[in-house]
Amino acid sequence: MKDGGAETKGLIFDIQRYALYDGPGIRTTVFLKGCPLKCAWCHNPESQAARAEASYFGEKCAACGACVKACAAGALAMKKRAVVRDPRKCSACGACAAACETGAMEIIGRVATVAEIADAVEADKPFYEESGGGATVSGGEPTAQPNFLFALLEEFRKRGIHSAVETCGAFNNSLVSRLAELADLVLFDIKHPDPGILKELTGANLEVVERNLSNLIQLKGESGLIARVPLIPGANTDETSIEGIAELLKSNSYRGLVHLMPYNSMAATKWLKIGRGGEYRNFGALEEDAISRIVNQLSEAGFKTFINR
Numbered sequence: 001m002k003d004g005g006a007e008t009k010g011l012i013f014d015i016q017r018y019a020l021y022d023g024p025g026i027r028t029t030v031f032l033k034g035c036p037l038k039c040a041w042c043h044n045p046e047s048q049a050a051r052a053e054a055s056y057f058g059e060k061c062a063a064c065g066a067c068v069k070a071c072a073a074g075a076l077a078m079k080k081r082a083v084v085r086d087p088r089k090c091s092a093c094g095a096c097a098a099a100c101e102t103g104a105m106e107i108i109g110r111v112a113t114v115a116e117i118a119d120a121v122e123a124d125k126p127f128y129e130e131s132g133g134g135a136t137v138s139g140g141e142p143t144a145q146p147n148f149l150f151a152l153l154e155e156f157r158k159r160g161i162h163s164a165v166e167t168c169g170a171f172n173n174s175l176v177s178r179l180a181e182l183a184d185l186v187l188f189d190i191k192h193p194d195p196g197i198l199k200e201l202t203g204a205n206l207e208v209v210e211r212n213l214s215n216l217i218q219l220k221g222e223s224g225l226i227a228r229v230p231l232i233p234g235a236n237t238d239e240t241s242i243e244g245i246a247e248l249l250k251s252n253s254y255r256g257l258v259h260l261m262p263y264n265s266m267a268a269t270k271w272l273k274i275g276r277g278g279e280y281r282n283f284g285a286l287e288e289d290a291i292s293r294i295v296n297q298l299s300e301a302g303f304k305t306f307i308n309r
């Protein structure tokens with residue numbers, strides 16, 4: 001993507017207003033598309049591919065066939081009152097979505113400029129000022145589009161809007177100093193303390209993540225970074241994993257707030273819509289007792305926690 005200040009372009013897939021759990025206060029969250037990881041529990045699977053993609057939601061489909069006719073590439077066919085797509089032929093041109101009157105066909109991902117996004121975000125500036133909120137850049141992984149991310153953060157700063165960046169920590173270490181300089185707050189995910197398990201469940205390299213965490217803590221201090229732990233039943237909620245996460249944070253001089261994000265299974269439809277329903281894995285609900293035990297364990301280790309549902 002070209003770096004050109006407010007005219008810099010990037011690929012986004014959503015902008016959500018009035019977000020309450022993506023940093024302090026009332027926020028507008030901008031979701032960038034593309035992520036280097038493949039977390040087994042991913043809640044935004046439509047964010048992973050670094051390209052626009054077509055999605056289809058059968059429950060909304062009236063089986064009218066308009067999309068099949070509209071597809072010049074011949075990527076679509078009707079089978080038993082459902083539309084099937086050949087992904088090898090689909091270029092995500094959007095003709096099917098434009099022809100679909102029920103909203104069953106959609107294109108996920110669009111190119112947007114920094115100025116366009118900043119205008120949309122700035123519209124709610126009075127809410128940010130009243131609540132201590134601002135803009136959050138999420139994903140996907142925002143650092144996967146570094147020029148776009150940094151141009152966005154520069155623009156938010158220019159317009160007097162507080163910024164936060166949600167990151168999985170899996171990015172080139174050369175980006176750390178610019179990220180620390182431009183983001184008012186970094187929300188840093190810690191998913192698992194064991195390198196082998198982390199690699200298996202997400203594809204992330206713990207060494208890379210930990211080095212970036214350590215550098216960001218040094219540069220931002222505890223007021224500029226919040227550690228966040230997705231609580232995934234059966235993956236990282238046992239006592240050993242939580243102890244390992246606490247140790248990892250302490251060994252990198254972090255004693256700040258830990259946001260806990262309990263897993264839920266609401267992403268199943270999203271996996272289906274992008275044609276990856278077979279990859280969806282339901283980790284099940286996390287019992288309230290388990291959440292309390294984790295809060296107590298982290299509290300005994302010296303951390304304050306906040307449950308981010």
Ligand code: SF4
Nearest residue numbers: 071090092093094096
């Ligand atoms: S996005 Fe374009 S190529 Fe893909 S199925 Fe729809 S009309 Fe066909």
Ligand code: SF4
Nearest residue numbers: 061062064065067100
């Ligand atoms: S145009 Fe929409 S409603 Fe009609 S068959 Fe295609 S997806 Fe279904």
